[in-house]
Amino acid sequence: MNILLKSATVFDPKSTHHKKTVDVLIENGLISKIDNSINCPQNCEEINLENLTISNGWFDASVSFGEPGYEDRETIENGIQVAAKSGFTQIGLNSNCYPFTDSKSMVNYLKTKASGSPVTIYPIGSLTKKSEGKEIAELYDMQQAGAIAFNDYKKGIKNANLVKIALQYTQSFGGLVMSYPNNCNISGEGIVNEGISSTHLGLKGIPALAEELQVSRDLFLLEYTGGKLHIPTISTAKSVALIKEAKSKGLQITCSVSADHLTITDEELKSFDANYKIAPPLRTQSDVEALIEGLKEGTIDFITSDHDPIDIENKKLEFSNAIDGSIGLESLFVSLQETLGLELIIEKLTTIPQTIFGLKTSTIKEGEKANISLFTTKGTGTFTLNNILSTSTNSAYLGKKTTGKVYGTYNNGILTLA
CATH class of the missing domain: 2.30.40.10 (Urease, subunit C, domain 1)
Structure with a gap:
């Protein structure tokens, strides 16, 4: 055209x-x-x-649709239209479907399904088979088929040795390991940020420590093994400080933050609206301020929508029973302008994330x-x-x-x- x-x-x-x-x-x-x-x-x-x-096309490195398996949440066809109309020309598609994206054939399926569309899809393969955290998936084969990174979406990996092996193995072909920052033993049955709001509302809390312990562990592993590590959607001030220190040591560490964690705090929980139940949980105003500062100084490398559609049957429930997740493609740009300004938004949606994932950057x-x-x-x-x-x-x-x-x-x- x-x-x-x-x-x-x-x-x-x-x-x-x-x-x-x-x-x-x-x-x-x-x-x-x-x-x-x-x-x-x-x-x-x-x-x-x-x-x-106009700017170079935006890249969102954390998008979920549902298909295959959860087409009632979102199909690939409609999801692509949502992304394009929201300003995104490229997306990293999470392994948040069933079957999981843990094989070369699934990567090929997703790329074929999206071929000829206005949005270029880059599958993110599961780090472990069926995202169960037990056995490394077919990482090399998936990368050869077009996967740009490996991540068990929203699942903190309990086995530290598995992360160590993944970091060592992927060095042979330049693979990027992603590790979701949550220590499941600490977060337990918590559903919101542990703090004043959770206490007032009587909701089970997830302490910031659950994220920070996992971040600290993974950074120690990276320092030991070498390789490339990306920590998606960090949400606490301490996580920013830990990653800043790791970068000062010269480690190949990158991280991202979701738009919601830059604009919304746990103060919103007083409405008991399940739309505010997301993972990581919404944190405090001081965390939000630290995340914004982390973006401005370059500790946080880029922004994602962390777009995660959930069908009404699993979302319009009592807060404690609803599934975590919020859509974000449509709201990302219009929510951030006042907070970040255009220059920072474009930087964090274009050149930096594309470079991290090894994609070709363009210019107008x-x-x-x-x-x-x-x-x-x-x-x-x-x-x-x-x-x-x-x-x-x-x-x-x-x-x-x-x-x-x-x-x-x-x-x-x-x-x-x-």
């Missing part, structure tokens, strides 16, 4: 057109011309969007493949059910303020508008 983006402000520090308002002509999937004013040629659609800004210049997110930084509003595109509606951000708007994406020769 050939398109002409009119009066688009480019936000790409690597581009000579950075912060300039130009016309961008895209033909056969490539950026063919960038100029102050371009006339629309034949067989080309002119796109005029109010206060349009003539001759490059068009991999573009379209949005505006203008306007405010409230995030409501009308803003949700997912099959499931379990959003922790419902009812909260938004800034800006996502228009859509252009990727793989396909324009997708919200």
Whole structure:
């Protein structure tokens, strides 16, 4: 599809057109011309969007859909449309399905299912077979098929020796091990952050210690073995400090944070709304401030939506019985602008995460493949059910303020508008 983006402000520090308002002509999937004013040629659609800004396509490294196995939560087909309309051109797809993504055949299935779509899917394979934490999965074969990392999604691995072996083994082919930061023995039957809010509400708490012990253990293992380790969705101030210290030692350690943990605290739990039941649990305001500072100083490498659709039968229950999880693709950009600012958001959604996962980075210049997110930084509003595109509606951000708007994406020769 050939398109002409009119009066688009480019936000790409690597581009000579950075912060300039130009016309961008895209033909056969490539950026063919960038100029102050371009006339629309034949067989080309002119796109005029109010206060349009464009950047390199956003990458979300933690997305779950459900298919196969949980299609009632989200199908791959609809999930791809949700991602594209939310500004994402590339996603890391978690092994949060059944059967688990723990083999070469499952990686191939997911890539085939998403081929020819406006969003490029990069499967994240299970670290262990069936994500049971007992035996290493087919890591090398999965990487050869296209898996970009290995993680037992939302499951802290109890066996430290298994993580040690995984870190040693993956060095032979440059694999990236991900380890979810939760010590199951400490978190026990807790369902929310242990603190003043959990005590007032009479809810079983998960102490910050459960996360920090696991982070500390994995960092000791990494220092012993070498290799590459990524810790997804950290949520406490102490975790930031531990990872900052590890980076100062030169360890190959990276980490991420979810948008919800940058914008919402455990104060929201007083409503007993199960949409606020997520993992890791929502923490305190001081934790949120430490996470934001960790992003700004570079200790935290990137942001994810941690998009996790849960069907209404498993979410609209008493708080203690509901399944953890919140969708986040639709709300990520509009929730963070006031907190982080555009420059930091784009940095944490583009070059840095792509580099960590070994993906090709692009820039907005003539001759490059068009991999573009379209949005505006203008306007405010409230995030409501009308803003949700997912099959499931379990959003922790419902009812909260938004800034800006996502228009859509252009990727793989396909324009997708919200």
